[in-house]
Amino acid sequence: MSIPTIEWKDNRVRIIDQTLLPHRLKFIYCDSARDIYGAIKTMKIRGAPALGVAAAYGMYLGARDSGKIFFKDLEKTARYIASSRPTARNLFWAIERMKRTAHAHKKEPIETIRRILLKEAELILSEDKDICRKIGRFGSSLIKKGDHVLTHCNAGGLATADYGTALGVLFSAGAQGKKIKAYVDETRPVLQGSRLTAWELMRAGIDTTLITDSMAASLMEKGGIDKVIVGADRIARNGDTANKIGTYNLAVISRCHKVPFYVAAPLSTIDMRIKMERAYR
Numbered sequence: 001m002s003i004p005t006i007e008w009k010d011n012r013v014r015i016i017d018q019t020l021l022p023h024r025l026k027f028i029y030c031d032s033a034r035d036i037y038g039a040i041k042t043m044k045i046r047g048a049p050a051l052g053v054a055a056a057y058g059m060y061l062g063a064r065d066s067g068k069i070f071f072k073d074l075e076k077t078a079r080y081i082a083s084s085r086p087t088a089r090n091l092f093w094a095i096e097r098m099k100r101t102a103h104a105h106k107k108e109p110i111e112t113i114r115r116i117l118l119k120e121a122e123l124i125l126s127e128d129k130d131i132c133r134k135i136g137r138f139g140s141s142l143i144k145k146g147d148h149v150l151t152h153c154n155a156g157g158l159a160t161a162d163y164g165t166a167l168g169v170l171f172s173a174g175a176q177g178k179k180i181k182a183y184v185d186e187t188r189p190v191l192q193g194s195r196l197t198a199w200e201l202m203r204a205g206i207d208t209t210l211i212t213d214s215m216a217a218s219l220m221e222k223g224g225i226d227k228v229i230v231g232a233d234r235i236a237r238n239g240d241t242a243n244k245i246g247t248y249n250l251a252v253i254s255r256c257h258k259v260p261f262y263v264a265a266p267l268s269t270i271d272m273r274i275k276m277e278r279a280y281r
Contacts, residue, residue: 003157003200006045006053008122013057017044018158022199033062033077040084040091043190047159048233048269049128052090055081056121059098063117070110074102087242089234093268094124128161131266136168139229139264143173143180147226150183150216153244154196155231155264165264166229167200174206182208183225185216187244213246220257228254232265237272241265 007014013030019042020026028044030036036058039045045054062077063070078095085091101120105113143149149170156167164171173180182201187193194210201208211219219225228250234242241247241263254261 003203004162005047005050005158006057006125006161008057008118008125013054013061015039015045015054016158018046018196019044021158022195030057031061032065033058033081036061037081037084040081046192047154048088048090048231049132049160049165049266050158051085051088052094052268053121053125053128053161055091055094056098056124059095060114060117060121063102063114066110070113071102071106074099087233089271090266090268097124125161128266129163132160132163132165132168133172135165135264135266136163136172139166139169139262140172140176140178142260142262143169143178143227145178146180147173147178148181148183148224150185150219150225150228150250151197152185152193152213152228152230152247152250153187154192154200156197156200158196158200159231164200165231165266166262167197169229169262169264170201170206171204174204180206182206183216183219184208184210185213185246185250186210187246188213189245192244213249216250217253217257220253220259225257225259227260227262229262229264232263232269235263235265235270236274237270 005016014027017026017028030039036054040054058081059077063074066073078099082095102113105116151166156164170182184197185193198208198210230243230247232241232243251261
């Protein structure tokens with residue numbers, strides 16, 4: 001079941017307050033770049049692709065409220081939003097894209113540039129929805145009927161515009177009638193797995209079991225896990241991946257137990273500027 005994590009509604013940005021889940025589903029509104037910054041900083045919205053969409057709308061809101069020194073204000077807004085969350089590559093990718101869009105139309109009237117920036121933010125949102133469904137469709141070909149799949153943190157609709165990356169694969173497999181079994185790490189210390197992922201999978205009608213982070217190795221040793229699939233905050237050009245605390249543990253024990261380990265993410269998560277050092281070979 002897709003969830004409208006972030007939308008442009010009533011001339012404002014509407015998001016789900018993820019800090020209240022799973023006990024309460026509440027939508028809140030952001031009217032300014034400051035509101036977007038606060039929502040990201042307090043993790044009311046989270047997940048790398050969703051943060052990219054939020055950053056794009058934040059750039060537009062900053063442009064909408066800018067004064068006479070438009071491009072100087074745009075740079076100020078970019079630095080401000082970029083300081084909200086240092087890890088998610090998608091956030092910086094969206095900021096850079098919005099800046100390029102503005103500068104590509106710098107000869108246009110300021111009001112025209114503002115309208116163009118809103119359209120660009122809406123395009124980023126629309127692209128994310130389409131990309132995640134493609135990830136789900138392609139990734140589901142890796143999932144066999146009856147597979148037991150482990151996931152970590154939250155890479156579902158709540159982490160994207162509305163569908164998910166890693167969970168998008170499970171949603172697609174479930175929709176194809178593959179009758180899979182999902183295991184969800186609780187994901188300490190913020191518990192995104194227990195609060196968000198389990199909630200999303202259960203809403204989608206997928207058989208779901210929540211486990212403590214430390215149970216994964218034991219399950220693999222007993223042959224209870226067929227595959228692991230996670231999302232990513234940032235992927236370096238050599239393929240090394242940064243994700244939530246605990247993902248590295250899963251990668252290591254998956255290798256030890258010969259369990260296939262997959263990362264599902266859009267191209268906007270890939271940072272071609274960096275190459276991380278491998279800690280384990």
